[in-house]
Amino acid sequence: MKDLLLKLTRKQKQVLFNDLNYLNLKEIKAFCKKHHLPIVIHIEIAKDHYIKTTEIDRKGVLLARIKQYLLAQIIQSPTIFNSKVISFTLLPKNIHEKNKVLYGQYKNKNPLILKLMKKLTNNQFTYGAISQEVIRKFWAKGIAPTYQSFAKAWLKAKIFHDKPNAEWAYLTDKSKGLVYSDWKKLRVQKAKSVLVILNTIKSKFKIS
DNA sequence: TGATACGGAAGCGCCTACTG
């Protein structure tokens, strides 16, 4: 399988792959659209019947997809939540830890869910990047965890998460002490040189 | 009209620097 970056040295590829993190979501979306890489999450509303949601994959997921495309010319299929992990019936008022966390019912900021999750995590749970990452990973695998196992997974992820995700460029630089007054300029510069390389690539099709 | 895309606002995540 040929990759699309033949002209680059190994070192240059390393730099490129690292600097992809400096692209913002708008730039990433534009590249994905041009090359027909999926952006939007799909759900299965009936057997083998899929529709788009309004939700897009996280930045890290999109970047992984782009890397796979650059290296192997493979266009991965979109993230799909199958019917087993979905429900659009109203969230029960008396949810408890044995209930399943389902797409369509689980909503950020829902106070009932927050209360339950706080209870199950020794008051540590917050709605944020980690919670979203954890639950989407479950759903993408076709698993609807109970609130109890979601809480357990969240606590584990929280401990594991000792530094910002690589794709959060600003926070990563910040944690390394590399953020100075003109970080925004740095981001634009890095993004520009990444885009110069990416723009040399013609769109290809190969569905995995 | 319904579906989709876009845009702004608010909260999270992290560290530094400041305030009391």
Add this chain to the structure above:
DNA sequence: CAGTAGGCGCTTCCGTATCA
């Protein structure tokens, strides 16, 4: 010393714009 505001991007939410 503890607490908090500032800085920036990502995510989510929600209202508005656009398209078929």
